[in-house]
Amino acid sequence: MGTRRTPLPGVGTQYDFTTEDGRHLSVVVHHDGRRFLGFYRPDDPDTCEATVPLTPQDATALARLIDPAPADGIRTDGLDLVTGHIPVTRRSPYGGRLLGDTGARSRTGASVVAVLRRTSAHPAPGPDFRLAIGDTLVVVGTREGVDALTAIIGGE
Structure with a gap:
């Protein structure tokens, strides 16, 4: 099992992962936030069999499936707080x-x-910040909130 990080000038970064049984996967993270998941042949770890494009929202959802309880929990004076990433999708009434x-x-x-926007992050947005489809809100509150x-x- 091992990982390798390779900068791709002008593109982004490729992360290669080899599982305990020798399977090779990679994730290419583009500077604009796009990601591609690559699957390699078991008999030839240099031959990519398939790639799957992932939007930032797809990548977040997949990460949550793999690790449903990442280090999101924060304990503060007896109050349990969590962080969350909420995508603004086409179904959202708040796009625009x-x-x-x-x-x-x-x-x-x-x-x-x-x-988080495709190419930038906007910390501490005020009430006059205009949301866009594809944005991801980073939120802090109780699990219920x-x-x-x-x-x-x-x-x-």
Whole structure:
């Protein structure tokens, strides 16, 4: 089992992973946030059999499936806080609207601490920050608050 990181000038970074049984996988992370997952032949670890493009939201969802409880939990004075990543999808009623329109903090108690956009990050966005389809909200709050905000942003 092992990993290797290779810079790809002008493109991004390739991360290669070899499983305990010798299978070779790779993830190419482009500078613009796109990712490609590559699967290599077991009998020839240099021959890529298939690639799967992943949006940032796809990559986050896959990471959650692989590790459903990453180091998100923060313990502060007896209060359990978690962080979450909430994608703004086409189904969201908030694409193109102001962050303040969500009423996030007053409705759920959760705080949006950053917005990740395809090519940039926006820390501590104010209520006048305009959300876009494809953004990912980085939020902090109780599990219930983060779950409630996920439902609100998702249009549920």
